[in-house]
Amino acid sequence: MKLLVALVLSVVLASVAADEKRVFWKDVPVGKSVQGRITMGYPAYEGKVPYxxxxxxxxxxxxxxxxxxxxxxxxxxxxxxxxxxxxxxxxxxxxxxxxxxxxxxxxxxxxxxxxxxxxxxxxxxxxxxxxxxxxxVELPSFNDRYNNYQGWWALVSGWGKTSDEGGVSEYLNCVDVQIGPNSDCASYYGSFSDDLICIPTPENKGTCSGDSGGPLVIHDGNRQVGIVSFGSSAGCLSNGPKGMVRVTSYxxxxxxxxxxxxx
Missing domain, CATH: 2.40.10.10 (Trypsin-like serine proteases)
Incomplete structure (x- = not known):
């Protein structure tokens, strides 16, 4: 019985820990070390992302x-x-x-x-x-609805916050990211829907607070395949993978x- 209780408790705690890791970027709590804009990115020039x-x-x-x-x-x-x-x-x-x-x-x-x-x-x-x-920006075609885009390179852009205490960035920033397998996000967050796209961030490249709703656009064909949704409550520079809405699902x-x- 003690072993069963211990196993149940460990599952519950793991579930709670996973829930605490996932947070919409606009709701990142103060004091969670959210730093940087679109992290490790570069300034956009006029007309680069007209969409x-x-x-x-x-x-x-x-x-x-x-x-x-x-x-x-x-x-x-x-x-x-x-x-x-x-x-x-x-x-x-x-x-x-x-x-x-x-x-x-x-x-x-x-x-x-x-x-x-x-x-x-x-x-x-x-x-x-x-x-x-x-x-x-063009959306994917219906012929692409079953493409998971794993391994494809894409551009994310936005005016994400520079810190928890500060405001959003005053200048548009971009970053190039590679779409990863959903299993990377599932192992980090505990679960991850097929209606989402996972962006691993081994170099802390990605979105931050204030970037919510922004577009993820693949380099090949300039089609929007994702919408910035959530990241780790540990902060933008925590190396936690980012979650994007999978446009082909909608x-x-x-x-x-x-x-x-x-x-």
Whole structure:
């Protein structure tokens, strides 16, 4: 009996420890040594990632900053944990310096479309014309829905925080990362859904607090395959792997709400 109790207790403790390791980037607690922006990355030049937008969400008692991506003339895609409970958003288009956008749009919660279970949201926007500094990113085709992209190189961009106590970065940063096997994240977090993409960070390269909702775009074809979702509560520089929403798992849902699809 003592052995059985010990085994049960060890399983419970392991489960609790795993839960403590996983946290949405916008919710990283103060004092957890979150340092760096997009960690170990480099500054973006103007026009390098014309599809990224800054999202300043607001509600009565506060707000939050996230990233997002332009996927159509009237659509932006981001993480659900960014839109959750928010009342409105100001969208910053074509910015390199965070608040120095080419232009902005204000959108109310009425135009937020949140997935029921996945960490993905759509935002219906006023019409945006595309040009060199403001442009859409393509999504994967339906033919790619079973591609796990393991081993592929991709670009992540955002204005992530420079520290727990400080604000988000004032300049857009990028980092090149290699998509890893989901087993790397499963062994670290205790479980890891097939609807997610794992980014191992052996050199601490990756996302940080404030990068939530930003795009993961593969080098080959410049298609967005992931959305920045969560990382380790131990901090950006903890070498903990990062979790991204797997866009191919939601292509039907995106098409049904936006009409955007590639065959």
């Amino acid at each position: 990224i937008v800054g999202l300043m969400f607001s509600k009565e008692n506060g707000g939050t900053w996230c990233g997002g991506s332009i996927i159509g003339n009237t659509w932006v895609m981001t993480a659900k944990h960014c839109t959750d409970s928010m009342e409105a958003v100001t969208i910053y288009y074509g910015a390199v310096h965070r608040l120095q956008a080419q232009y902005t749009h204000w959108v109310s919660r009425n135009d937020f479309i949140e997935h029921g279970s996945g960490d993905i949201s759509l935002i219906r926007t006023p019409h945006v014309d595309f040009w060199s500094l403001v442009d859409r 292509l039907d849902w995106i098409r049904d709400h936006t009409g955007i699809a590639y065959y």
